[in-house]
Amino acid sequence: MARIKKQRVGIKLDMTPMVDVAFLLLTFFMLTTTFRPPEEIDVVVPDSHSDLRLPSGNVLTISVDREGHIWMNVDAQVIRSRLFGPDYATRAGKEVALDDLDELVNRAMVENLGLRGSKGEMQVIVRADRDAEYAVVSGIIGILQKQRIGTVRFVTNLEK
């Protein structure tokens, strides 16, 4: 019996739309990517369920690493160089002692108010390592209280 041989059909797929989309996505991701600048200190923040976003500007950040070293940073370059000297204009903050923090925070707040085009009061953000000793954070909170800073935001990772 003669077998009926099926004719092999070559599939031709038009890949053009797929490639178009791929390039579109590629361009998008290439343009939107910003590589994180190297951090001056290594901080592993604790988890919380709060989904409040970190404010994007006009912030005063106090970082604490796991050994309890304190770093202070202000995102406005002008204030930063006035506080720590012109060398710090391009750096991500300076290591400070807990005893000096009081005065520095006060000066930062005053400088911010005097700044032209100031966007209101600076937000204070504490970025402390999960394993840092509570005493350091407690000390910072005490200083902020003394400066009459009403709200403090603690940087946390969103826990699902």
Place this chain on the structure above:
Amino acid sequence: MAELSTRRRSAVGKESPVRRRRVSIRLDMTPMVDVAFLLLTFFMVTTAFRQPQTLEITLPTEAREREPARILERNILVIRVDEQNRLFWSVGREKSGALAKDRLRGLIYDRSRDNIETTPGSKIRDRYKLVVLIKIHPRGKYESMIDVVDELDLAVEDLNRVYDLSGADVLSPRFVLTEWSDKDTDEVRAAASP
């Protein structure tokens, strides 16, 4: 790899030999697409859209600047965290008890509920008087503080959901971070030893 393919003419000599043959270009796009996908994958993986989240805490003014607040002892829930990051709880000046970390949210919820049910009044917001006093040992971890505040937030969220509160009736967590004293060390030691 571009290749030129010429169409064979079936009838030779029909067209004028002066006219140039039409050439269709076939470009192999595969390597280009490969590279494109590779880059796409790379940027998709390395892009971080996520900004870190923050936990907001409202600080009271310094204790010596204000009138001491009068709170009934039964409205105070004390949460202590010792230097080994163990949790202890008590109501007012009652004896402390040890507490597992995963029970914290439930405890705050139960105590709050108890507080609301036993306080007279019409509106739930007015009946919720509980204040959580958080005491953390100076050598305890900072993470413990965030944990306690976070669990308190979640417990109050649960309360709002259970009582179906919205708008101006919504309950908000109330807590105070206070300093650790030697008394607390004794208290915790007594609770830890069976």
